[in-house]
Amino acid sequence: MKELIYLAYLVSAVLFIMGLKLLSSPKTARRGNLLGAVGMLIAIVVTLLDKAIIDFTFILIGLVVGGGIGLLLAKRVQMTAMPQMVGLLNGFGGGASTLVAFAEYMRLSGDASLTVWTGANVSYDVLATLVLSLLIGTVTFTGSLIAFAKLQGIMRGAPILYAMQKQINAAMLLGAIVLGVLFVLDPSLWLFLIIIIAIAAILGVTSVIPIGGADMPVVISLLNSYSGLAAAMTGFVLSNNALIITGTLVGASGFILTSIMCKAMNRSLGNVLFAGVGVDYAAGETAATEQRTVVRYTPEDAAFMLENAQSVIIVPGYGLAVAQAQHVLQELASILISRGATVRYAIHPVAGRMPGHMNVLLAEANVPYDLLLEMDQINDDFQNTDVALIIGANDVVNPAARTKKSSPLYGMPILNVDYARTTMVVKRSLNPGFAGEDNDLFYEKKTMMVFGDAKSVVTNLVQVLKK
Amino acid sequence: MTETLMVSIYVFVLAAFVGFEVISKVPPLLHTPLMSGSNAISGITVVGSLIAAGEGHGGLSVILGMIAVIFAMINVVGGFMVTDRMLGMFKQDTSKSKQIKKAE
Numbered sequence: 343m344k345e346l347i348y349l350a351y352l353v354s355a356v357l358f359i360m361g362l363k364l365l366s367s368p369k370t371a372r373r374g375n376l377l378g379a380v381g382m383l384i385a386i387v388v389t390l391l392d393k394a395i396i397d398f399t400f401i402l403i404g405l406v407v408g409g410g411i412g413l414l415l416a417k418r419v420q421m422t423a424m425p426q427m428v429g430l431l432n433g434f435g436g437g438a439s440t441l442v443a444f445a446e447y448m449r450l451s452g453d454a455s456l457t458v459w460t461g462a463n464v465s466y467d468v469l470a471t472l473v474l475s476l477l478i479g480t481v482t483f484t485g486s487l488i489a490f491a492k493l494q495g496i497m498r499g500a501p502i503l504y505a506m507q508k509q510i511n512a513a514m515l516l517g518a519i520v521l522g523v524l525f526v527l528d529p530s531l532w533l534f535l536i537i538i539i540a541i542a543a544i545l546g547v548t549s550v551i552p553i554g555g556a557d558m559p560v561v562i563s564l565l566n567s568y569s570g571l572a573a574a575m576t577g578f579v580l581s582n583n584a585l586i587i588t589g590t591l592v593g594a595s596g597f598i599l600t601s602i603m604c605k606a607m608n609r610s611l612g613n614v615l616f617a618g619v620g621v622d623y624a625a626g627e628t629a630a631t632e633q634r635t636v637v638r639y640t641p642e643d644a645a646f647m648l649e650n651a652q653s654v655i656i657v658p659g660y661g662l663a664v665a666q667a668q669h670v671l672q673e674l675a676s677i678l679i680s681r682g683a684t685v686r687y688a689i690h691p692v693a694g695r696m697p698g699h700m701n702v703l704l705a706e707a708n709v710p711y712d713l714l715l716e717m718d719q720i721n722d723d724f725q726n727t728d729v730a731l732i733i734g735a736n737d738v739v740n741p742a743a744r745t746k747k748s749s750p751l752y753g754m755p756i757l758n759v760d761y762a763r764t765t766m767v768v769k770r771s772l773n774p775g776f777a778g779e780d781n782d783l784f785y786e787k788k789t790m791m792v793f794g795d796a797k798s799v800v801t802n803l804v805q806v807l808k809k
Numbered sequence: 810m811t812e813t814l815m816v817s818i819y820v821f822v823l824a825a826f827v828g829f830e831v832i833s834k835v836p837p838l839l840h841t842p843l844m845s846g847s848n849a850i851s852g853i854t855v856v857g858s859l860i861a862a863g864e865g866h867g868g869l870s871v872i873l874g875m876i877a878v879i880f881a882m883i884n885v886v887g888g889f890m891v892t893d894r895m896l897g898m899f900k901q902d903t904s905k906s907k908q909i910k911k912a913e
Binding site for chain 2: 351354358359361362363365366367368369371372374375376378379381382385386389390392394395396397398400401403404405407408409411412413415416417419421424427428431432434435437438439441442444445446448449465467562563566569570573574576577578580581582583584585586587588589590591592593594595596598599602689691696697698699701702705706708710711712713714716
């Protein structure tokens, strides 16, 4: 029986890998996700056949309640709220790892009240990975809840900073590791485990609060990686290779996305790992605001310009999603396409609030995915483009990233919108972006600034063009 | 160092390589579904939690196991379903134009 169960787990792991492989193309991605779900179903069903399971009451309650909540979340969530949703899911993943690891400790201890340690011969590696599983799982749990609260607006998005923050975090981590080592040497010290969980819970909070709302894509990806790592550690504790394989896959995925995001946001991973993210913000605010004038254009001027454009590249930013203007923007694009213009979308890696977020938001608005081009694919095309239409984006098109060495943006890869023949910017105000850096682009001669809410401006453009 | 541990470490390292190989091929277009989908499969901890919840001696560990089942199932069901919902929205350009849709 055991052999059969382990073989079934192997089938599940293979299905997960195949599923992820099919995610490499939008044509096969949906099938890949289904394969993953089948793999999970197999894993759950064969586990229920395990002889160790005697009572199904609590299992049934858990399956129904958890499945029901998951179903509800998946059906109800708005696409703009995907980052929070994924953040929350990361948290539950981490929390589950912690709980499983602790329950396993109680089983190993041989005494449910934990008063006596009767667990003989538990090897060091099981105990060590148990500590890691609790530590990583709990940090993921509380860290994700904070990330969720920030993204959902329950908590202010601004970084919360205090003196010696990094040092205190480092000290807490060190303390948890020392307690962990002591615990491995004497596994009857269950109180140490509780303290480790408590420290990890605090550490999750204190390592996410200094990070600004705009940097959440990095945090969410990193916590994604942690949740996978926690599952892998739990796999070590239970000597379950299915958990190890799957957890590691997720850990790798989160890690890759984290480094992509870091690169696109111009930060190093080390800077993120130890609470450095968002610190630059205060420096950015000192930027002197000398009075410069911009030329304001009306939507009618902009419509005239678009009417005569042969090629248009739209650069959407998060401001677009905030204004819920994706649908009307697609209407605008359709009108332009039907008039014979080439219209494409240029997607910066950090457009939106998590990796790939903007693509989902536009797909929801019925934009075909072949029109969504990533930065490297489209950046050379701007110079042959009549109009670059920027909606709700700022830092990702700020030329200071190329030239101004003192800028926090310096070195960040940006979309070359200023190489287009005309640059059109739809924006509420001249306020600087998240990095606090004034954008020279707005003051350039060939830039048309159209002020207003993205939705009303684009609606206006559509109305004028329809006439 | 036990033999099981050695095997586990082999599995861990090899899985990391497979992970990097497979996931670096996912285009940025699909990074959000990748995250929610990988979230769903990280709900594999459900396997461990089912055993903990079903041991039957009614202690604290059973309750912890049940909460773990709930957490992991939120991950599994929520993750797979929301990923499916998202991927269902990704469509190719079939009719090069004429798909003007009324915004609400």
